[in-house]
Amino acid sequence: MTALRVEALEAGYEPGLPIVRGASLSVQPNEIVAVLGPNGAGKSTLIKAIAGLVPISDGRVFLHDREITGRAAHRLAHEGLGFVPQTENVFVNLSIEDNLDLAASILKVPKKQRLRELYALFPDLARQRRHLAGRLSGGQRQMLAVARALVGEPKVLMLDEPSAGLSPKLVGIVFEKLREVRGTGVTIVLVEQNVKAALAIADRAVVLVEGNTRIVGAARDLSDDPQIAALYLGQHRGGI
Ligand SMILES: Nc1ncnc2c1ncn2[C@@H]1O[C@H](COP(=O)(O)OP(=O)(O)OP(=O)(O)O)[C@@H](O)[C@H]1O
Ligand SMILES: [Mg+2]
Numbered sequence: 421m422t423a424l425r426v427e428a429l430e431a432g433y434e435p436g437l438p439i440v441r442g443a444s445l446s447v448q449p450n451e452i453v454a455v456l457g458p459n460g461a462g463k464s465t466l467i468k469a470i471a472g473l474v475p476i477s478d479g480r481v482f483l484h485d486r487e488i489t490g491r492a493a494h495r496l497a498h499e500g501l502g503f504v505p506q507t508e509n510v511f512v513n514l515s516i517e518d519n520l521d522l523a524a525s526i527l528k529v530p531k532k533q534r535l536r537e538l539y540a541l542f543p544d545l546a547r548q549r550r551h552l553a554g555r556l557s558g559g560q561r562q563m564l565a566v567a568r569a570l571v572g573e574p575k576v577l578m579l580d581e582p583s584a585g586l587s588p589k590l591v592g593i594v595f596e597k598l599r600e601v602r603g604t605g606v607t608i609v610l611v612e613q614n615v616k617a618a619l620a621i622a623d624r625a626v627v628l629v630e631g632n633t634r635i636v637g638a639a640r641d642l643s644d645d646p647q648i649a650a651l652y653l654g655q656h657r658g659g660i
Contacts, residue, residue: 429479431469502574512554
């Protein structure tokens with residue numbers, strides 16, 4: 421069984437103009453898989469399409485071997501798929517507690533118990549539970565976004581650039597937390613620009629170029645791969 425499988429996906433914002441063009445991806449249960457690639461490669465579009473937020477024109481998506489292609493985002497949240505968008509991933513005018521509470525109400529999960537579990541996993545959020553989300557530091561806010569996405573106990577959690585705008589130290593703290601989340605049995609798909617940090621925590625990585633998955637490999641091997649460096653340093657165009 422795969423936790424998440426994407427087969428030859430085509431997706432985009434306007435009919436006839438696919439941004440994701442034939443991408444495939446296979447994620448095993450409890451893996452951390454990084455989705456890398458240059459700016460504009462379609463990484464965000466790919467995970468938004470999987471999450472039901474961008475129209476799919478071809479290909480298929482499976483969550484635990486059940487087809488979910490084109491299923492609406494709110495349904496997927498009930499069916500075990502969590503998604504942390506890159507921006508606007510918390511309600512800045514609500515407290516930490518109210519952000520989590522609201523997510524629990526929407527997903528109809530037992531509030532008290534779930535919040536207790538999440539506060540155990542995120543003790544810093546527990547301490548600041550009455551603070552407005554908009555007043556939190558970048559790292560804490562990202563933690564809250566992750567906690568919110570975990571309210572519905574997703575089996576697969578997808579995150580779009582959780583390291584964006586964070587200092588290297590905070591990236592380390594957030595990624596360490598993601599490792600802990602994986603330890604609770606959650607499979608993680610991580611879209612990242614921060615290649616080094618992503619490869620340090622991922623088991624495997626795929627590189628998306630022009631909407632297509634070009635390189636797939638063990639994170640360990642890719643960290644030393646000159647093709648990866650070439651892609652990110654822009655010395656190599658279209659040759660892979
Ligand atoms: N809402 C949108 N409507 C129309 N086109 C969009 C939209 N969002 C992104 N695009 C286009 O889709 C292409 C891929 O964008 P996407 O955001 O998926 O790339 P990315 O790999 O996530 O890039 P980055 O590393 O900069 O986050 C780009 O050409 C972009 O202009
Ligand atoms: Mg993006």
